[in-house]
Amino acid sequence: MEVFLRGYSALGPYVPVFLFIVVAVTFGIVTLFIAKLVRPHRPYPEKLSPYECGVPPLMEARERFFIRFYIIAILFVLFDVEAAFLYPWAVLYGKLGLYGFIEMMIFIGILLVGYFYAWRKGALDWVKEG
C-alpha cells in the first residue's frame, strides 16, 4: 500500500481514512452475511411490520403536519443562526469592551423587534386565542 501510494504525496494523509472505510464496509458486509447464514428464517406479519416503539403502527407515516410546526421551524432557523454571531463576540468580549457591547446590544435589539413582532402576531402561541 505504502509503496503504491508513494508517488501521491498529497494522498498520504488520507491513507488511514481509506483503511478505515475499507474496514468499516467489510465489517458490515461480513457481519450481515454471517448472520444470514446462521439465523433461522420464520417470518409472520407482526414481525415484518415496521418497528415503532413496540406499538402497532396506526397509519401512514406520510401525512400533513400541523402548520404550526412549520412556523416554529422557520422561527427556529432564523433565531438559531443569528445566535452564531454571539459566539465570536462572547469569546472576545474582554477585548471588544464597551464598543462591542453596544454593537451587540443594537444587534440584539433588532432581533428583539422581530421577536416582539412574531410574539404579537401570535406565531408563538401553540393554540391561537380568539
Added chain:
Amino acid sequence: MNFVLPEIDLGAIAPQLWLTATAILVLMVQAFVPLVTSRSLALLSIIGSLLSLVATLGLWGQEAVLFSGMIALDTFSLFFNVVFLLGAILTVLISVEYLEREQIAHGEYFALVLFATVGMMIMAAGVDLIAIFIGLEILSLSLYVLAGFMRQVLRSNESAMKYFLLGAFATGFFLYGIALLYGATGSTNLDRIFLIAGERGGWGNVLVMGGMGLLLVGFGFKVASVPFHMWTPDVYEGAPTPISAFMSTAAKAGAFAAFVRVFLYSLPGLAASWAPLLAGMAVLSMVVGTLLALVQRRNIKRLLAYSSIVHVGYLLLGLLSGGTEGGASVLFYLLAYTFMQVGAFAVVVYLGGQGEDDLSLARFSGVAVRHPVAALAFSLFLLSLAGIPPTAGFVGKFYIFSAAIQAGHIGLAVVGVLTSVVSLYYYLGVIVFMYMRDPVDLPERRPSAALVTALALAVAGTVEMGLFPGSLLDLAQQSVASLLGS
C-alpha cells in the same frame, strides 16, 4: 492580537438609518397599535422616506470611505439614493388604493418596501463585495415576500415562488463569483480587486475571469437581462401591481448601481473580456425583449415586463460604453425610467378592477372617453417609454446612444435605435385601443388622493426631464465622475 475597531460614522449613513428606523417603527406600530389604518402607515412611510431624502441631500458633496472600507459616501451613491427614494415614495403612493381594493392592507407591506429600499442604498454605497451582497439580499428577501403578498391568490404565490427560486439560484452564482475573486485577490474590497485584477488581467488568470463571469451572470439575473430574463414576465404579472412597478424600477436601479460600481470602477482592467459578453447581453435583451413584447396582447403587465427587458438592454448599452458619459447616461436613464414606468403602472392600478382578472389590451378600449385624464397620462408614459420627444425617455435614450457612438459601439447603437422604432408599434397599440375603440364597461371609480399625487409626480418628472434635462444630466455626470475619480 491587536484590534483596530472599525470607525463608526453614523452621520454618513443617515439616509439608511432614517429609513431603517421608519421601517421598524411601521412594523411595531402595526403590531402594537390596534386599529391603525394602512393609510396612516403609508403616511408614516412617506414621512420616513422624505427624512431620508433630506439626509441624502444634506450629505451632498461629501466623500469618504467608512466602516473599514465597506461603505462609501460619494455623489454616486447619493444620486442613487434619490432614485430609490423616489421609486419607494411613488410605490407607496400607488399602493394605498391597491391594497385596500385587494384587501391585503397589512402594514408589513410598507415596512418591507422600506427595508428593500435600505437594501438598495447599501448596494449603491457598498465598496466591498460583501456589503453589496448583504444589500442585495436585504433587497431580494423583501421582494420575495412582497411578490407573494396576496397570500390567498395563487397567481401571487406562483410569482413569489418563481422569483424566489430563480433569485436564490442567481445569488448562488453571484456568491461563487465573489468567492473566486476573493481567492484571486485575497480581498473582497473593490479597491484591492481593482489593483490586483488589473495586474493579472487577460485570460491568464482563471480565477479572476471565472469570478467576473459569475458576477455577470448574477447581475444579469437581478437586472433581468436576456438570457437570464425568463422569470420577469411571470413574476411581474403575478405580483401586486405596485410591486411590479417597484421591482422594475427601484430594484433594478439598485442592481445597476452595484453593476456600474463593480464593473466600471473595480474591473475596468478586464473590459476587453467583459465587453463582448455585455454587448451580447445588451443586443439580446433589446432584440428578444422587443420580439416578445410585439406578440403580447393578453396582459398589459406582461407587456410592460417585456418592455422592461428592452430597457435593460439600453441600460447595458450605456454601461458598456463606460466612462463618465456612459455611466452618466445609465444614471439619467434610470431616473427617467422610474418616473415613466411607475407612472404607467399607476394607470394600470387605477384602471384594473378588483382581482385584476382581466388586464388584456381590450380592457383599455375607449378608456379615453370615460377617463380622459388617465388615458392622456398613460399615453404620455407609453410615448416616453418608446422614446418620443419631448419626454424623459427620448432624452435618456439620446444620451445612451450618443455615449455608445462616442465609445465606438455604432452597430449596437443602431440596434438600439431600430428596436426603439419597432417598440413604438406595441406602445402605440395600447394608445390605439384607448382612443380609437368603443368604450367597454369599466366600473366607475374615483382615484384616491395618493394615486393622483403619484400620477402628477410621474407626469411632472417625465415632462420635466424631457424639456430641461441639462441640470440633471450634469448631476449624473458629477456622480459618475466622483465614482471614477476623473
Added chain:
Amino acid sequence: MVPLSHYLIVSAALFAIGVAGVLVRRNAIIIFLSIEIMLNAVNLTFVAFSRFLDSLSGQIIVFFVMTVAAAEAAVGLAIIVSIYRNRESVDVDRVNLLKG
C-alpha cells in the same frame, strides 16, 4: 497538507451538482435544497481560500452567507407552505398559471 486545488475541485463539483439539481428536479423543496448545496459549495471555497491565503475574512464571510441562507430558507419555506396550502402541490410544472 491537502493542496488548495483539491478543495476547489470538490467545491466546484458540489456547485455543479447544485446547479444540475436546480435545472433537473421539479419539486420546489428539492430545487431549494440544490440551491443550498450551491451556497455551501461557495462556503467551502471561501474557507479553503481563507486558509490558503491566511486571511480571516473568508471565514467571516461564511458567517454572513450562512445567516443569509437561513433567512432565505425561512422566506422560501414560508412561500412554499403558502403555495401548498392553496394548491396541495409543490411541483413547479403544475405551477403554471402564469404563461404568456
